[in-house]
Amino acid sequence: MAGKLIIKLILNGVVVLPLLITFTEASFASALLTAVLLSLVAFIIGDQLILRVSNNLIATICDAALAFVFLWLAAYVADWSLSTGELLTIVLVLGLIEAMYHRMLRELPAR
Incomplete structure (x- = not known):
């Protein structure tokens, strides 16, 4: 599980x-x-809870929605000037990365 989290942290960090x-x-x-x-919140909610009981599409949509709300709140709390278009850009790119990550998780052997 630690390896999967590290991969998630790297992928999300890069995006x-x-x-x-x-x-x-x-x-x-x-x-x-x-x-x-x-990354930590999305790993726990999206990858450990939702992905285990659903499919890649559902987990990716949930991760994207979570990222939208999380980043919107972070921008609000930190008083960052993050427009809706910029936020959607981050969420769309992150959603594509998440879809590939979830597919990779399904193909890895369970431990």
Whole structure:
């Protein structure tokens, strides 16, 4: 399970971190913290709960919805200027990455 979480952290970090820094005035540290927290929440809810009882499409939609709400709240709390279009861009890119990640999880042997 730790390996799957590390992969999730790397994939989400590669997507969320640079996009938050590009689209907002977030510092590297705050963007990194946001990406890590989003990854942890999405791993627990989307990958460990939803994906186990559903399919890739449902889990990806739930992960995208979770990312939208999480990033919107993070931007609100941190007072970042993240427009709806920018937020949707991050969520769409993240959704594509999540779909590939979920497919990879299904193909890995269970431990």
